[in-house]
Amino acid sequence: MKYCVNKAEYHYDTTKTSGFKDISFSLQDGEVMSILGPNGCGKTTLLKCLNGLVKIHGGTITINSRDISRMPQSDIAKSIGYVPQIHQPAFPFSVLDAVLVGRAPHLGMMESPQAKDVKIAEEAIERMGIAYLRDKPYTQISGGERQLVIFARVLAQQPSLLLLDEPTSHLDFGNQIRLLELVQKLAATGLPIIMTSHFPDHAFLVSSKVALMKKGEFLDIGTPDLVINDSNLERMYNIKVKVVSLDSGINRKICVPMGSG
């Protein structure tokens, strides 16, 4: 899989310059890219453009050299999976039924899931470790469990690229870490992942690549060690931050906010 974004550009309003511009990067199998940036910098819009939910106004986005602007949404959905920031359930579907929905891009308008699709959905549920929830209404499980259901759904879609919009934002501390481990595990199977995040620390934990976004542009992009540093974080969030290395066997960097003064 080769995913390339070249000079992508989007503006909400033709008279204004909000949105984003000049976004370029590429991604290969097994890579995890985090996009960090302050509220309203255009992260979520960018993510929606990356799978064609919102059309870009300039530049190109290609997956395996196919331009996604020329692909029907159903073809895009076969290759790119998307997990929204928060899922609002409307009906108490069983977990299995909710996961089966992930088969939609592979089924025609008048088709419904067959035994083969049920098997794929059950495998996805198994991989998320939530087999015990299979027949429960997905409205009556915890937020963390529901996030796993949505992950199972996106896996049942069998995409070759995963987009996650702030996947940890509604989870408790433990579930955040469990989710990041899950992201790592999925990437280890070769599935490339792009996620937006508000936590530079999370980028250190899972990313092979980090993009810093501000006012619709990438300030910097590269490995976490290179990109996440004191001056970049200060430029981005307008607060003083110290990135410190932990010793005593942990061997990892963390970001310590020093205040806005």
Add this chain to the structure above:
Amino acid sequence: MGRISRWGKLNGVSTFAVILIILAVLFIFSFVLGRYPISPGNVIQILFSHFIPITHTWPDIMDTVVMNIRLPRILAAMMVGASLALAGVSFQGLFRNPLVSPDILGVSSGAGFGAALAILMNGNNALIQLSAFCFALLSVGISYAVSRMVRGNATLSLILAGMAIASLFSAFLSLMKYVADPIDQLPAITYWLMGSLASVGSKGLAFAAGPILLGMTILILIRWRFNVLAMGEEEAAALGVNTGRLRLIIIVCCTMITASAVCISGTIGWVGLVIPHIGRMLVGPNHKQLLPVSLVLGATYLLFIDNIARLVASVEIPIGILTAIVGAPFFIYLLNRSHRGWA
């Protein structure tokens, strides 16, 4: 909690079989009810005699009562009930809201205005039906067009446009009532608005059957897609669904079937709202099972109610009144019993 496992896939099928049998029994039994006495055996013989040769052992008048008087009405009750229930469950899925009823986009107000207009022009039954049908389509068409002009959330703007257009046509309807002749026209309008299957003839039935069957077939064929839509607009799009096109197909089908139903029966409330809930209590929220089950339940419910409407009192009770009187308490009872919120 345990409900869904109890109503698994196989149970969904057997539930469907059970309600189909109940409908079949009620169908035969409905011929028996009425002033002219006919035995269930005779009913079955007469019905079959039109397909296979059976020696006639019954008087001709019995044949007339079964085929020309009771059959059109029974078919109309089942068709209208099935239409309203299917449109209700479809709109609830489309709008991701279990409180939505088939007239959310103004079908009923449009039809009511159309019928009143035709009554005011002293039109015959056929003209009243045609006018109700056309204005029902028109009001939904306007709602849809208005919603397309509004930027932002497509579902929300549809609901708001529907509300606005519905109240606009209600106002026009009030105007019609205001200028109508209070001796004969006003009662006719009022009576039409209360709904009745008494005047449905085989012509009206044939007129409505085409669009109803077409709309139903399409909705049943695409029913699994409702599960995808229920994930929300954006997620459905990310799952490869062309949401705009699917929404339009659903609205066109629902409008076709409700407009056809309402134009022969008048406004009948509650069926489209209550039946989907009963369906969900029986087979769960999966639209794959829910749509066919709601269709059959709707047909059964309205046939049952119409039997009451024509038999309980010496004068026929308007069916729209009965659906609410029977439907509302039953609904409250079910909600209380199920403890599943909006399930």
